[in-house]
Each structure stands twice: as structure tokens, then as C-alpha cells.
Amino acid sequence: MPQTxxxxxxxxxxxxxxxxxxxxxxxxxxVPTLPYxxxxxxxxxxxELELNQMARDRKWKITQQAQxxxxxxxxxxxxxxxxNMEKCYYLWAPGSxxxxxxxxxxxxxxxxxxxxxxSEAVAEGAPVxxxxxxxxxxxxxxxxxxxWALDHVIVEGTxxxxxxxxxxxxxxxxxxxxxxxHVTSAVASTTVTEPPHFVKxxxxxxxxxxxxxxxxxxxxxxxxxxxxxxxxxLFEVWKGHPDPCQNYCPNLxxxxxxPERWHYTxxxxxxxx
Numbered sequence: 568m569p570q571t572x573x574x575x576x577x578x579x580x581x582x583x584x585x586x587x588x589x590x591x592x593x594x595x596x597x598v599p600t601l602p603y604x605x606x607x608x609x610x611x612x613x614x615e616l617e618l619n620q621m622a623r624d625r626k627w628k629i630t631q632q633a634q635x636x637x638x639x640x641x642x643x644x645x646x647x648x649x650x651n652m653e654k655c656y657y658l659w660a661p662g663s664x665x666x667x668x669x670x671x672x673x674x675x676x677x678x679x680x681x682x683x684x685x686s687e688a689v690a691e692g693a694p695v696x697x698x699x700x701x702x703x704x705x706x707x708x709x710x711x712x713x714x715w716a717l718d719h720v721i722v723e724g725t726x727x728x729x730x731x732x733x734x735x736x737x738x739x740x741x742x743x744x745x746x747x748x749h750v751t752s753a754v755a756s757t758t759v760t761e762p763p764h765f766v767k768x769x770x771x772x773x774x775x776x777x778x779x780x781x782x783x784x785x786x787x788x789x790x791x792x793x794x795x796x797x798x799x800x801l802f803e804v805w806k807g808h809p810d811p812c813q814n815y816c817p818n819l820x821x822x823x824x825x826p827e828r829w830h831y832t833x834x835x836x837x838x839x840x
Contacts, residue, residue, distance in 0.1 A: 582669025582683070585656040592666040592686040593695045600662035600691065603792040605785075606635040609748040614715065616752055619827040622712035630734070631753035631782045635791045638746040642719050642820075644802045645740050645747065645794070649721050650678065650815040651805070656685070658797045660790050663687050663781075665695050670702060674812045678819075678835035679707045689784045696781060698769045701725060706735065708821060708829045712754050716829050717741040719819045724754075727763045732756050736782070749791060753782040811838045 589595035616632045637645075648655065656667035665686040673681040684700035706722040710732075717739035724735030734755035740747045761767070769776055781787070808814040818833040 582672050583653045584669070585653050585664075585667035588657070588666055591699065593698050595665050596688060596692055596695060598662045598691060600660070600789065603789055605788045606637060606792050606795075608634050609636050609743070613717075613748065613750060616750070617714045618712055618754070619714045621827070622754065625732075626757045627712055627754050628757055629752060630755050631751075631787065633751050633787055633791075635749040635751070636743070636746060637740075637749050637791065637794050639795045639799050640746050642740060642742050642747055644798050645738075645749075646719060646817055646819045647802055647805075648794075648798060649738075649819065650817045652683065654805070655797060655801055658801070659793050660687065660786065661793075662691065663689065663786065663789065665697075666700065668700075672815075673705075673817065673835075674815045674838045677837045678815075678817045679705050679831075681705045687781055687786070689779050689781055689786055693779065694769075694776060696779065697765050698772070699765075701763070701765045708831065710735065711829055712737065713752075714827055716821055716823070717748065717750065718821065720821045720829065721819055725763045727759060727761050728767075729761060731759045731761075733759050733763050746795075751787045751791065 613634050616629060618627060618629060650673045652667060653669060656664050665688060666684065668684050670682040670684055671680060682702060682704045684702055686695050686697035686700055688695045703723050703725060706724060708720065708722065710722050710724075711720065712735070718741035719739065721738045722735055725733045727733055734753060737752045737754065738749065740749040766778065769778060805814050815838070817835040819835070820832045821829045822832050824830050
């Protein structure tokens with residue numbers, strides 16, 4: 568019977584990272600970001616996001632939403648991007664993104680069970696948000712919070728040490744002439760009893776620290792503007808690479824299965840041999 572590739576007990580469980588970078592991450596503040604032009608918006612514009620009944624019952628709130636037309640990028644490219652972030656995290660927001668490493672790689676755990684650590688800054692000289700690392704967990708679509716969806720979706724977010732959901736980022740995209748339409752959004756719980764671990768860590772080091780979350784700045788615009796600059800070329804370089812453990816290719820297409828309910832049309836499970 569095919570089995571998932573086992574990890575020997577003696578193997579350190581350190582996931583693939585995005586390559587060399589300054590250590591410690593939180594001290595890497597003297598790097599400028601690149602100038603950028605915000606992307607155009609879809610024409611016609613997409614509807615404003617609204618929380619579905621599940622999200623309203625749980626007392627969540629929308630804290631950010633933005634729409635983009637991303638030229639020269641296909642849905643397959645962006646699907647691939649989310650499964651291969653170790654190859655391109657520093658290209659996604661140069662100067663801002665400080666660290667990336669998988670805690671649970673998609674090829675080993677399956678896409679919705681994957682997780683990673685990140686740290687990032689909003690500007691040169693600004694404190695690195697996330698300290699030594701924000702744990703970002705991919706989620707299945709039972710956590711999808713909106714009343715409508717585009718054809719492709721990723722939901723990922725954070726939990727605190729008590730296991731309470733804290734916040735999430737949702738990306739959605741579909742094909743259009745010349746590129747893709749893309750929506751990015753942030754949703755937060757209003758009922759958590761303590762902040763996530765990285766916030767407690769940052770406040771323990773400096774109780775008066777001013778924590779500026781990237782979602783409260785133009786960071787999402789910077790990230791989106793970067794996809795046309797590197798993703799088509801990088802996707803082509805890896806296209807056809809024969810090892811799916813090194814080149815994980817999820818299909819993040821979704822379909823509606825009930826009122827305000829969607830699921831993935833593909834399993835996107837772990838790689839088996």
C-alpha cells in the first residue's frame with residue numbers, strides 16, 4: 568500500500584525555509600522596501616465582502632479588504648505560489664519579509680494541514696512584527712467567513728495559546744482577461760481572552776511596544792504589486808520539475824455546496840509513494 572514518506576525519529580522537525588537571512592529576525596530593521604505602483608482594481612469592481620452567518624454568530628469582524636487586477640498571473644501560478652512559499656517569500660515583499668519557514672510542509676501534511684512561521688516589518692526602521700515568528704495555520708473551508716467566493720480560495724490564520732481563533736487572512740482569485748481578479752481580506756475574532764503567543768512575546772520584551780500590524784498598513788498592496796514582477800518567471804522555472812516534494816502543485820479551486828458553504832474540488836493531500 569502507498570504510504571506517506573516517513574520522517575525518521577532522529578530527523579529534526581525543521582521545515583524548509585526561504586533561504587539565508589539576518590539573525591535574529593527581530594533585529595533586521597535596517598532594510599528599505601522597494602518603490603511600487605499599486606495594482607489597478609478589477610473593472611467592474613467586485614462586491615464588498617460581507618460576513619456569513621457562521622462568522623456573525625462567532626462575533627468575527629472584517630478588518631481589511633482590497634481588490635486587485637493582477638496582470639500576467641494565472642490562477643495556476645497563484646495556486647502554486649501558496650504551496651511553494653519557501654521559494655519566493657522574500658521576493659513577495661522585499662525588505663519587509665524577514666523570515667519564513669514551514670512548520671508543516673504541504674507535501675507532507677497536505678495543504679490545509681500545512682503551517683508556517685513568518686516575521687515581517689512595515690517599513691525600514693520599524694519593529695519587526697511577529698518577533699521570532701508568527702505561526703500561520705492553513706484552514707479548511709469550514710472557516711470561510713464570507714457570503715460569496717471567487718473560484719480559488721486560501722484561508723489561513725492564527726490561534727492563541729488557549730487554542731482560540733484570533734484572526735485570519737483570506738485570499739480569493741479567479742481568471743479574467745489578461746490576468747486574475749484578486750481579493751485579500753483580514754477577519755478577526757472579537758471574543759479572544761488573550762493575544763497570540765508572538766504578541767505576548769513582544770510585549771514581554773517591551774511592554775510599551777507599539778505593535779503595528781501589516782494588515783493596518785499598505786502591506787497588502789505592496790505584496791499584490793509584486794506578483795507580476797516575479798511569479799510568472801519563477802513558475803516557468805519550476806514548471807515540470809519532477810519531484811512533487813520539492814514542487815508541490817495544489818489546485819485551490821472551490822465550489823459551493825450549500826448556502827454560504829464551499830469546499831475544495833481537489834483533495835490537495837500529502838504526497839505518497
